[in-house]
Amino acid sequence: MALSKATFLTQLKTIAQPHRHIRIRQPSSLFPRFLSFASPEEAAAERRRRKRQIRIEPPLSALNRNNQQQSPNPNPKSQSPPYYLNPSNPKFPEHASALTGNRLNLHNHILTLIRQNDLDEAALYTRHSIYSNCRPTIFTINAVLYALLRQSRYSDLLSLHRFITQAGVVPNVITHNLIFQTYLDCRKPDTALEHFKQFINDAPVNPSPTTFRIVVKGLIDNNKVDRAMDIKDQMDAKGYATDPLVYHYLMLGYARNSDGDAVLRLYEDLKGKLGGVVEDGVVLGSLMKGYFLKGMENEAMECYQEVFVEGKKMSDIAYSSVLDALAKNGKFDESLKLFDRMIKEHNPPAKLVVNLGSFNVMVDGYCAEGRFKEAIQVFRSMGEYRCRPDTLSFNNLIEQLCNNGMILEAEEVYGEMEGKGVNPDEYTYGLLMDTCFKESRPDDAAGYFRKMVESGLRPNLAVYSRLVDGLVKVGKIDDAKSFFDLMVKKLKMDVASYQFMMKVLSEAGRLDDVLQIVDMLLDDNGVEFDEEFQEFVKAELRKEGREEDLAKLMEEKDRLKAEAKAKEAEAAEAAKKRIGSGFLLTSKLFGNKETESESTVATPAESSESTIATPTVSELAEADGSDEGEAKNDRASEQLTG
DNA sequence: ATAGGGTTAG
Numbered sequence: 001m002a003l004s005k006a007t008f009l010t011q012l013k014t015i016a017q018p019h020r021h022i023r024i025r026q027p028s029s030l031f032p033r034f035l036s037f038a039s040p041e042e043a044a045a046e047r048r049r050r051k052r053q054i055r056i057e058p059p060l061s062a063l064n065r066n067n068q069q070q071s072p073n074p075n076p077k078s079q080s081p082p083y084y085l086n087p088s089n090p091k092f093p094e095h096a097s098a099l100t101g102n103r104l105n106l107h108n109h110i111l112t113l114i115r116q117n118d119l120d121e122a123a124l125y126t127r128h129s130i131y132s133n134c135r136p137t138i139f140t141i142n143a144v145l146y147a148l149l150r151q152s153r154y155s156d157l158l159s160l161h162r163f164i165t166q167a168g169v170v171p172n173v174i175t176h177n178l179i180f181q182t183y184l185d186c187r188k189p190d191t192a193l194e195h196f197k198q199f200i201n202d203a204p205v206n207p208s209p210t211t212f213r214i215v216v217k218g219l220i221d222n223n224k225v226d227r228a229m230d231i232k233d234q235m236d237a238k239g240y241a242t243d244p245l246v247y248h249y250l251m252l253g254y255a256r257n258s259d260g261d262a263v264l265r266l267y268e269d270l271k272g273k274l275g276g277v278v279e280d281g282v283v284l285g286s287l288m289k290g291y292f293l294k295g296m297e298n299e300a301m302e303c304y305q306e307v308f309v310e311g312k313k314m315s316d317i318a319y320s321s322v323l324d325a326l327a328k329n330g331k332f333d334e335s336l337k338l339f340d341r342m343i344k345e346h347n348p349p350a351k352l353v354v355n356l357g358s359f360n361v362m363v364d365g366y367c368a369e370g371r372f373k374e375a376i377q378v379f380r381s382m383g384e385y386r387c388r389p390d391t392l393s394f395n396n397l398i399e400q401l402c403n404n405g406m407i408l409e410a411e412e413v414y415g416e417m418e419g420k421g422v423n424p425d426e427y428t429y430g431l432l433m434d435t436c437f438k439e440s441r442p443d444d445a446a447g448y449f450r451k452m453v454e455s456g457l458r459p460n461l462a463v464y465s466r467l468v469d470g471l472v473k474v475g476k477i478d479d480a481k482s483f484f485d486l487m488v489k490k491l492k493m494d495v496a497s498y499q500f501m502m503k504v505l506s507e508a509g510r511l512d513d514v515l516q517i518v519d520m521l522l523d524d525n526g527v528e529f530d531e532e533f534q535e536f537v538k539a540e541l542r543k544e545g546r547e548e549d550l551a552k553l554m555e556e557k558d559r560l561k562a563e564a565k566a567k568e569a570e571a572a573e574a575a576k577k578r579i580g581s582g583f584l585l586t587s588k589l590f591g592n593k594e595t596e597s598e599s600t601v602a603t604p605a606e607s608s609e610s611t612i613a614t615p616t617v618s619e620l621a622e623a624d625g626s627d628e629g630e631a632k633n634d635r636a637s638e639q640l641t642g
Numbered sequence: 643a644t645a646g647g648g649t650t651a652g
Contacts, residue, residue, distance in 0.1 A: 099643060107643075142644035149645095174645050181645080210646045217648085245648050252649095282648050320649035357649035364650070396651035427652060 092204050093172035098137050107140040114147045122147065123160050130167045138172050145178045154186045173205050177214050184218025192218060193227060200234075209240060216246050220253035228253060242273040244280040248321075251286035255293060263290025281307065281314040285321025292329040300329070307338075320357040327365035335365055348386050356387045360396060367400040375400065376409065380416075389420065395427050402435040410435065426452060430463045437470040445470055446479055453486065461491055468500065477508050488520070495527055499536055506540040514540060515553055522557045 099107055106129055113122035122144050129136045141164050148157040161179060165171070171179075176199050183192035196215055200207065212235045219228035228250055235246065247270040254262035267287050271278055284303060291300035306312055307322055319342055326335035339354075339362055346353040359382040366375035379397050382389060394417055401410035414432060417424055429452035436445035449467045452459055459467075464487050471480040484501045487493075498517060505513045518537055521529045534550065541547045 096643065104643085111643090137644085139644040144644095146645065172644080177645055208645080213646070213648085248648065280648095285649080315648070317648045322649095324649065355649075360650040392651055394651095399652070431652090 091168075091170045093138050093170045093175075096139065099139055102134045103137055103140075106134050106136055107143075110136070110140050111143055114143060119144070119147050119151065119153065119156070123156060126160065127163055130164065130169070135169075138169060138175060141169060142172070142174045142178065145175065149178055149182055149185070152185070154182055157182055171203075173203075173208050173211065176203065176205075177208070177211050180211070181214050181218060184215070184222060187222060189219055189222040189224050189227070196231075209243060212240065213243065213245055213249070217249045220249045220256075223253070223256070225250070225253040225257060242270065244270060244274075244278060244282055248283045248286050251283060251290060255286055255289040258293055260290045260293030263287065263293065279311065279313050281312045281318040282321070284312075284318060285323075285325045288322065288325035289329070292325065297329075300325070301331075304334070316352050316355045317357060319353060320355070320361055323358060323361045323365075327361060327368070332365050332369055335362075343385065346385055354385050354387065356382065356389065356393060359387055359389075360393050363393070363397055363400070367397075367404075370404075372401060372404060372406060372409065376413065379413075389422060391417075391422055391425050391428070394422055395425070395431065398428060399431055402431055407432075407435050407439050424452075424455075424457075426457050426459055426463065429457065430459070430466075433463065433470075434466060437466075440474075442470060442474045442476060446476075446483070449483070453490075458490070459487075461493065461497060464491055465497055465500070468497075468504075472504050477504055480504060481513070492526060495533060498527060499533075502537065502540065506543065509544075511541060511544060511546055511549075515549060518550065518553060519557070522554065 110122050110125055113119075113125065126136050126141060126144050141160070145157055145161060148154075148160065157178075161175070176195070179195055180192050180199075183189070183195065192215070212231060216228045216231050219225070219231065232246055232250060235243070247266055251263045251266050254260075254266065263286060267278075267283060267290065270283065284306060288300045288303050291297070291303060304322065304326070307314060307319070319338070323335050323338055323342075326332070326338065339358065342353045342358065345351060359378060362378050363375045366372070366378060375397065379389065379393075394413065398410045398413055401407070401413065411432065414424065414428065417428075429448045433445045433448040433452075436442070436448065446467065449459065449463070452463075464483070468480040468483055471477075471483070481501065481504075491497075498521065502514045502517055505511075505517075514537065518529070521527060521533075527533075537550050538547050541549055
């Protein structure tokens with residue numbers, strides 16, 4: 001049953017995703033937060049203090065489970081076996097004390113790999129260790145999952161999660177939080193909610209206050225305000241402490257839906273729950289938005305004054321939220337003043353007032369005022385305040401410039417990315433490509449597309465279609481065809497994209513090329529070459545009286561297929577005879593075993609009905625964060641229905 | 643010792 005080590009390694013390599021582009025999305029909070037404490041110990045002490053503040057009693061259900069586990073079955077009447085002997089009961093995650101000796105060494109080794117940004121190696125090493133005599137702890141696994149999440153490598157994350165689940169590693173609350181966030185980040189709120197529900201009902205551990213923050217924030221970002229409200233209600237019902245941040249998310253969600261009343265209602269609710277005083281300034285921005293929505297400008301500006309009231313807890317991000325409220329509601333000058341003040345107060349590492357978000361808000365503000373030069377200026381100045389732009393903030397500025405006829409400025413900004421160590425993504429190239437077409441620079445447009453492919457990014461069908469369409473429109477048929485050839489194996493082309501190319505070739509009198517595509521379609525199962533499609537091809541061939549060429553080609557194909565089949569049968573027959581005579585076809589047997597081990601070994605959970613199917617390796621295989629939203633949504637709906 | 647505290651952009 002056991003696989004040889006060599007075989008196992010090969011298998012690991014197959015499972016591992018190939019190395020892709022590296023896109024770092026460091027949460028801006030990590031660095032400054034570390035810096036704001038004199039030592040890591042102090043930071044840890046502060047975290048513990050905060051944790052204590054918001055700690056709540058565990059729900060009864062979990063307590064019962066705990067008791068059952070520790071002193072099984074105090075009731076002599078009951079015949080059921082002790083809790084821990086029932087394999088269908090949830091297992092408890094490992095305690096932190098498990099992280100010692102070799103397992104601690106392993107942990108540190110993997111953390112080092114993460115710090116070196118070698119996530120492929122970190123994930124591979126984690127998988128490898130699962131079946132070694134030194135299992136990684138859940139803490140180690142969480143660290144890898146989190147690193148993958150930070151870089152939006154969702155498919156790799158889910159694949160690793162599935163792997164460890166199948167291997168029987170018990171997730172803790174952090175693992176669950178990471179999974180919720182993953183699904184929410186890649187726009188699958190329903191899947192996230194399913195997991196959340198399962199977690200609440202079945203997991204032997206409690207949600208943390210952070211769990212609610214993650215889920216509420218993610219639902220709001222997916223415009224599921226009602227669902228988010230449900231979560232808040234659950235939080236209340238379970239007796240969790242009132243969390244201004246959760247209220248802020250919800251208020252923002254209503255503000256985005258232009259429901260000012262709901263925003264104010266939530267604020268009143270919060271105020272009531274906190275005994276009439278909201279010290280945390282984190283809700284000020286969303287509250288102002290609520291007032292602005294209701295046309296209550298005076299109230300909004302009164303609210304703004306609270307920013308400067310002594311005792312109001314104003315963080316860098318609370319400030320940004322206020323900046324945004326001002327800038328988007330006709331108070332741009334006021335936001336400039338506030339920003340100025342923030343900049344002056346900003347004194348890292350002692351006091352952090354501005355961050356990447358503040359700059360992005362200001363960039364948007366300037367652009368909305370048509371002051372693009374100043375937008376670029378303020379964007380470039382952020383380095384002076386220890387803020388580093390990321391791909392998204394670059395894309396934001398580049399898009400604003402592109403959409404306002406400033407392609408040259410946009411390209412200049414794009415040109416600054418490499419020097420700053422920020423990688424363009426599919427969106428960046430798509431933007432530049434589209435704009436170049438608009439500006440009658442088709443060759444440059446094609447150049448951006450090519451660059452995107454060459455740098456290992458994966459354009460989706462929509463971008464590809466815009467490319468070939470743009471090239472054909474200016475008569476660059478050869479170029480379009482060469483991009484078709486380049487992408488046909490890399491993209492899941494649909495019938496429309498095949499027919500588009502065939503039509504173009506047919507109109508250029510290149511029917512042989514059309515037939516060549518048919519030939520390929522007959523080999524490949526990606527798209528079904530059905531009657532309708534055949535009719536389409538016939539109609540094109542008919543123009544030059546070559547209608548019968550299609551039938552000929554198809555017959556020839558059938559003949560070749562039949563031949564190949566016969567050969568295969570012959571080979572199988574021969575193999576059977578050899579096995580009969582005691583000869584083992586090792587490669588074939590090992591091949592089968594490998595497939596089997598991925599799907600069935602160490603998966604007792606999979607048979608249990610109560611367990612949500614863990615994500616498959618192929619799930620989201622193409623949804624690695626950086627694709628265009630439209631494609632992501634398409635895939636998401638595909639997967640949800642499938 | 644593993645998440646997390648908030649903003650913004652498609």
